[in-house]
Amino acid sequence: MTSATLRIASLLLGGTIAAFALSTPVFAAGGDSNGDTTTPVCKNGQVYDKKAQKCVKQSSANITEDNRTEYAYSLAKAGRYDEALAMLDTLKDQNTAEALNYRGYATRKLGRTDEGISYYLKSVELDPKYAKVREYLGEAYVVKGRIDLARDQLNTIKTLCGTGCEEYQDLNEAIIDPSKI
Numbered sequence: 001m002t003s004a005t006l007r008i009a010s011l012l013l014g015g016t017i018a019a020f021a022l023s024t025p026v027f028a029a030g031g032d033s034n035g036d037t038t039t040p041v042c043k044n045g046q047v048y049d050k051k052a053q054k055c056v057k058q059s060s061a062n063i064t065e066d067n068r069t070e071y072a073y074s075l076a077k078a079g080r081y082d083e084a085l086a087m088l089d090t091l092k093d094q095n096t097a098e099a100l101n102y103r104g105y106a107t108r109k110l111g112r113t114d115e116g117i118s119y120y121l122k123s124v125e126l127d128p129k130y131a132k133v134r135e136y137l138g139e140a141y142v143v144k145g146r147i148d149l150a151r152d153q154l155n156t157i158k159t160l161c162g163t164g165c166e167e168y169q170d171l172n173e174a175i176i177d178p179s180k181i
Helices: 003-023 065-077 081-089 097-109 113-126 131-143 147-161 166-176
Strands: 026-028 039-041 046-049 054-057
Touching: 039 046, 039 065, 046 065, 065 081, 065 097, 081 097, 097 113, 097 131, 113 131, 131 147, 131 166, 147 166
Parallel strands: none
Antiparallel strands: 026 039, 046 054
């Protein structure tokens, strides 16, 4: 093959890979209340239907509130914060500990830390034993330079799930090295 033919083949292969990537759900790291860490993230305007195990139109009436909440978190973990907030806006009950936590996470990541803290605090009111919200609240306090308040959350997490749980380890790491947030 000539070098020109190789370049063309490379460009065609790259285009095929890009087209495949755009049509395939992306899996976001994170997790839901069941410990699932591979929730797919679909293209804008779609939501991953856990029951059907595929991306469907966001307006689908068959998507449960829990499914929408978990999907919003997947979007946020994928860095699609505005879409996560829009998904949370579709919930009939936006006043759950999880929905408020994920709203707090997305707004904090958008740089609106004080607003995020207000959502975290509402989530804590609804479920004081929810370790994930305490982790994120602690991280928000680290961002604000309030290490004392972050350590308070770390100590609470320790009473909830010990020092071996992910929430404790992640917040402890954020306190030691804030660049990890």
